[in-house]
Amino acid sequence: MKVVLPDGKELELADGASGLDAARAIGPKLAEQSVLVKADGTPQDLRLPLADGQAIQFLTTRNTDDPDALHVLRHSAAHLLAEAVRRLYPGVKVAIGPPIENGFYYDFEFPAPITDADLERIEAEVNREIAEGRTWQREEISRDEARARFAAEGEPYKVELVDTAEGSISLYTQSHDGTDEFTDLCRGPHLQDASPIKAFKLTSLAGAYWRGDEKNTQLTRIYGTAFYAKADLEEHLNLLEEAKRRDHRRLGVQLDLFHFSDISPGSPFWHPKGMAVWNVLEDLRRRENAARGYVEVRTPQIYDQELWVTSGHWEKYREHMFTFESEHRTFGLKPMNCPGHCVLYSAGAVSYRELPLRMAEAGVLHRDELAGALHGLLRVRMFSQDDAHIFCTEEQVADEVLGCLDFGYAIYEKLGLEIDVELSTRPESRLGTDEEWDAAEGALRDALERRGLAYTVNEGDGAFYGPKIDLHMRDSLGRSWQIGTVQLDRQMPQRFKLGYQGNDNADHTPVMIHRALIGSFERFIGILIEHFAGAFPFWLAPVQVRVLPIADVHHAKAQAVAEQLAGYRVEVDSSAETVGKRIRNAELDKIPFTIVVGEKESDEALAIRERGGEQSTKSLSELLGLLATLSGDK
Ligand SMILES: [Zn+2]
Ligand SMILES: [Zn+2]
Incomplete structure (x- = not known):
């Protein structure tokens, strides 16, 4: 019998020869170093027989990175x-x-x-x-x-x-x-x-x-x-x-950002410092949405089962939903904002002149994740996304998808994040025809190629209503987590009978684009904590400046310095610890700037210590100039 080697050459072997026999036929060194043979791509014990015509490849003790x-x-x-x-x-x-x-x-x-x-x-x-x-x-x-x-x-x-x-x-x-x-x-x-x-x-x-x-x-x-x-x-x-x-779970406690309690598994309790980070991102979300032509909406948390039947969630997503009875009706807590946005859309007659209609809502969502799958902020049961749904015409799809990618990359680049892009195609269990899926997958591919993004294809991993572009980041252990997503959907607008009047005066069905760019605030903040090892950039840091009076008598002076930094997140640490200990604490808390105020310090000469240990003397106005530059494009 013959087997085919990776270089395409054929190797003649006795019938029933094993992987080890094949390795020996090539050379004693290969036989000695081989640990496994792949026969037609499937890893196989070296002692098992090969079959005629199989393509084989040896893995050796030198393939130290091969999974x-x-x-x-x-x-x-x-x-x-x-x-x-x-x-x-x-x-x-x-x-x-x-x-x-x-x-x-x-x-x-x-x-x-x-x-x-x-x-x-x-x-x-x-x-x-x-x-x-x-x-x-x-x-x-x-x-x-x-x-x-x-x-x-x-x-x-x-x-x-x-x-x-x-x-x-x-x-x-x-x-x-x-x-x-x-x-x-x-x-x-x-x-x-x-x-x-x-x-x-x-x-x-x-x-x-x-x-x-x-x-x-x-x-x-x-x-x-x-x-x-x-x-x-x-x-x-x-x-x-x-x-x-x-690890964001450890840093989250150390930096006093959030905690979890078994009283509500998978739902974070955000502390004031965690909310400070959250609110900076929320401001960024609002500002960017407004600049990019999105409108803010707010839709209910709880819907009759009827809505979920219409949207298809009852059939395809029910096991991940929290449901309950009230006055003989079955309700579901929303796991996604989309069906609510469809209801909102259908409340008014829409003409093509109003499209694209970009609806944004960072609504609170609940998903019933298995307790064993919960992982700090990275997989939770309660979360809010920077969610939006774009209703548009067929012709507008490509530009809108591109607009989403531009929006996302503006944020990722600002934070210096590396993103892995994946295109997820039709899953086995899905709504819609093959023709609709072909068109939708093609539109996403086009947008990725127009923006010149390298991407991998995730066959069969699309949502049940359409294909999607997923934007992933890695945590400190190198595990990949989805943050953003851009999904094309022709199903939900049909199921909700959404329409718009075209310039031909006829009724048409809009296309719906689901998009979240930072994804859930929870997961994004979790990943950012790991990415920055808790040392957030100045504009995002929960406490940006800490002022330390050397002794009690300097407290009023420290307070006055803090007041002059109004608009920044500033705190005064007048605890009873020594100055040295308080400086170390500021370093452990990863505070970007610490100002020590004693007898000789004044507005003209402040003793400033930057995170990492660099020290300098600056006047208050120099400091204000520096802080303004650092928060510049926030
Ligand atoms: Zn075993
Ligand atoms: Zn959606």
Whole structure:
């Protein structure tokens, strides 16, 4: 038989040859370094047979960034972890242990709770196993055999997995010097032996329900990671350290911006300083909307189910909505502003001369996100978007979409944000005809190309009513979050029977563009906190200037300085701490300017300390000039 190599050359092999045989046929070095073969793009265990005509590609210990190469390494490391845990904690039951982004986990039911201190001991045991050496053997057995085997080992989770597994049952046994140490139910693929695992680290402990269902037993999840090189692990740990430093949940509390309470899961309590940041963005939203021809509207929070049936949300989005009964009617709390805007639009007769009609509303929205999916400000149940809906004619679509992108980029560039652009196309479950989807997807592509934006295509990820351009940013861990979106919709205007009188005097249906550019204020602020590590630019900082009187007698003087900075967000810190301590606090609070006022300071000579430590003496008027420049284009 023949297989095709990445360079297009064909390789002749004996029938039934494995990936490893193919690697050996190319050269001993490749065979030694290979960890996985991709057969027609699917990662496969090196020992499994290849099929005639398959295109193959080897992943080696040199592919240290390839997600599949890392997955096979980390998944194998997870099996080593399970072996170690079983040896150290007799009576433990093993559940599942998949690779994940940045590492792996394994779930166990321990006979007694374990703590972080146990992780060190387990990690040492795994490192001992790696040093001792482990090889993996794969075998396929019948379902009955597998069930009997795991039942005899007292592994109820594995028995359940055998019962629910699809297809054939395969086992991986790790052994050393001919002694079998641990056998796991696993589809693979796996390394052939543990020697490529050059760095192994357990990172944290968490609780997790069996199969993610809170009705089931709570298990202990051990997270870890592994790498092909020690230096890669060090780099990863440095990144984690940096991410922790930037984590908006930690900084949100430290900087007194917001907090969460279990009394209302997923709904932030905004503190005055958090609201200061919010209001700066809200002002920006208002000003830019006005400058770009948007009108502000306000629509209800609660609607009869009838509205959601018309909009299609009842059919497609109900599981994410909060609903309730009142006076024998079923109501839904709005998860989006659009249906309300359609009702508002339909209240008046609209002529083509009034289009495009750009309706903006930063209304409060609620979505019933699963508790497990909530994540600080980045995924919440209550939020407000810089939402707007543009009703326009078919001919106006391209310019309007372009206008949205220009608007968005004006904000992103002002903040120095890097945005990943995605075009999401028709999902499986959708409203509308294929022709309508073709036209809508084409219009979005055109706008992206006219603005010269690089974008990736997310096949099948569009909204049920239309395709969309999604604008993403990354958090401190490199995870991508959607912030803005521009969505084309021909469905909702039809469903609400919206119309306008064209210049031909006939009735037409407008196109609706849903757009949010910063997305939810909650998520945007969360991402900004991580982006700036809490050190907001001057114009956005919750407290812009802090004045510190050296002693009690200087309080009035400090107060007078603060008053002369009216219009800026200024506070006076006359707490009983030493000046040194208060300066350090200002630094920890990431305040852009701190002014120390004592005996020798006056309006002609103020002692100014900038965030980061730079010190200078400026007159009050020089300072006012500097602050005006810094907030210049806010
Ligand atoms: Zn496995
Ligand atoms: Zn909308």
